[in-house]
Amino acid sequence: MTQETQQYLESHTYEEIHVGDSTTLTRTLRPEDIQLFAIMSGDGNPAIADAEFAHSGMFREVIAHGMWSASLISTTLGTQFPGPGTILVDQALHFSRPVSIGDTVTITLTVKQKFEHNKHIIFNCSCTNQEDLEVVHGTTEVMAPPEKYRTRKVELPPGPLSDRYARLQVLLARARGLPPIDMAVVHPCDRESLKGALAAADAGLIDPILIGPEAKIRAVAAENGFDLGLHRIVNVRHSHEAAAMAVTLIRNGDAEALMKGSLHTDELMAEVVARASGLRTARRISHVFLMDVPTYPRPILITDAAINIAPTLMDKVDIIQNAIDFAHVIGIPEPKVAILSAVETVNPAIQSTLDAAALCKMADRGQIKGGVLDGPLAFDNAVSIVAAKTKGIHSAVAGRAEVLVVPDIESGNMIAKQLEYLANALTAGIVLGAKVPIVLTSRADTTETRLASCVVAVLIAHANRQKQPVTE
Numbered sequence: 001m002t003q004e005t006q007q008y009l010e011s012h013t014y015e016e017i018h019v020g021d022s023t024t025l026t027r028t029l030r031p032e033d034i035q036l037f038a039i040m041s042g043d044g045n046p047a048i049a050d051a052e053f054a055h056s057g058m059f060r061e062v063i064a065h066g067m068w069s070a071s072l073i074s075t076t077l078g079t080q081f082p083g084p085g086t087i088l089v090d091q092a093l094h095f096s097r098p099v100s101i102g103d104t105v106t107i108t109l110t111v112k113q114k115f116e117h118n119k120h121i122i123f124n125c126s127c128t129n130q131e132d133l134e135v136v137h138g139t140t141e142v143m144a145p146p147e148k149y150r151t152r153k154v155e156l157p158p159g160p161l162s163d164r165y166a167r168l169q170v171l172l173a174r175a176r177g178l179p180p181i182d183m184a185v186v187h188p189c190d191r192e193s194l195k196g197a198l199a200a201a202d203a204g205l206i207d208p209i210l211i212g213p214e215a216k217i218r219a220v221a222a223e224n225g226f227d228l229g230l231h232r233i234v235n236v237r238h239s240h241e242a243a244a245m246a247v248t249l250i251r252n253g254d255a256e257a258l259m260k261g262s263l264h265t266d267e268l269m270a271e272v273v274a275r276a277s278g279l280r281t282a283r284r285i286s287h288v289f290l291m292d293v294p295t296y297p298r299p300i301l302i303t304d305a306a307i308n309i310a311p312t313l314m315d316k317v318d319i320i321q322n323a324i325d326f327a328h329v330i331g332i333p334e335p336k337v338a339i340l341s342a343v344e345t346v347n348p349a350i351q352s353t354l355d356a357a358a359l360c361k362m363a364d365r366g367q368i369k370g371g372v373l374d375g376p377l378a379f380d381n382a383v384s385i386v387a388a389k390t391k392g393i394h395s396a397v398a399g400r401a402e403v404l405v406v407p408d409i410e411s412g413n414m415i416a417k418q419l420e421y422l423a424n425a426l427t428a429g430i431v432l433g434a435k436v437p438i439v440l441t442s443r444a445d446t447t448e449t450r451l452a453s454c455v456v457a458v459l460i461a462h463a464n465r466q467k468q469p470v471t472e
Helices: 031-041 051-055 066-079 164-174 191-202 214-224 239-251 265-273 313-329 351-364 379-383 385-390 409-422 447-465
Strands: 008-010 022-028 087-095 104-115 120-128 134-143 150-152 181-186 206-212 232-235 257-260 286-292 300-303 336-340 372-377 403-405 426-432
Touching: 022 066, 031 066, 066 087, 066 104, 066 120, 066 134, 104 134, 164 426, 164 447, 181 191, 181 239, 181 447, 191 206, 191 214, 191 257, 191 447, 206 214, 206 239, 206 257, 206 447, 214 232, 239 257, 239 265, 257 265, 257 447, 286 313, 286 409, 300 313, 300 409, 313 336, 313 351, 313 403, 313 426, 313 447, 336 351, 336 379, 351 372, 372 379, 379 385, 379 403, 409 426, 426 447
Parallel strands: 181 206, 181 257, 206 232, 300 403, 336 372, 336 403
Antiparallel strands: 008 150, 022 104, 087 134, 104 120, 120 134, 286 300, 286 426
């Protein structure tokens, strides 16, 4: 077959097809095939879509939807023989045995009978696995193409799907087995903030303490059909009082984490950073985005994109140390830290390059511990080995970064939002450097993001139980 014919699909007309003609198609079942078929069909049968359930069932393994094999018959008819223009009329199939992940299925279609009066053709269908065992057999009746068609082959995008839900389940699994933590949810007086807190409770991550005007919280729940169950509600008059009460609960040891609801970030953080009554530690408070980007082979942390507007050199020391300590909590023993700028060389006219050089030397001298630092690095050099090699950068960090330290809040916020909205990244956000982790959500954040952020808070809270509190 020439390269040109591989790029085209060509049909066979009724007259060109004879009894006994046959064609074959071979496919291997991948995990993403099951995922794609479940999403397309809406068939979330746990015997197929839930690995834990599947292993406890009849077949003791994850199997394909039966119609996945049957769909390959349709693929063969429509793309190979008879080809474009074929219309499926009738089908009778028997499913002999399951198809498991890694099985290779061969579809064989053989012309059994032709009908001159309506140009219909009946095919015998046989689907066998790599052991030559039959998985599906039966017959298919089609109307052959009335004329010759030749069309360019459409190249479908490669899998796997960028499935945020599946990646969320992986993140949720990290907290499985850990007891829920008491979380003060500050002013959950709109649909999304209350829904996020209740979803985290349903997932077994938190025992929420809902702090706000009780009548308003209950009205939101009633309007949206949310069940408040036995969740605790602390009745206060307004959002400012809710923030103050949440901080008081933390200081009294009644909660291990905070979650922002439908109040402004400044209103909550003003109570958190209050010198006399807040939750300060010796560290500067900073924010970290944990992002699972489908096009990047490892989780990536971005800091600081939400709290520190224009951090100084010494601010960045704490920002980096907070991120390194967080990386340790999520299982990265020696995170690779890229200090970002617009260029990869030190330039006296660009302050972020001077800061990067100083920070790397401070790490060499033990002023920043637990990670490997390099900078300045442009974004492409930090995440692309090809870009780094092209520019002659030899570094343990370049192209492999696990922490991205941004020059200021504007650049960090833009990077994080671009990855979330254009690269379909699963995002979790957490505020570090206070006495407890703080889930600082945006009004636009989905329940998925709030759940992911609660997982992070749970991991940090349990890690905090194992160590001495930071001295104020």
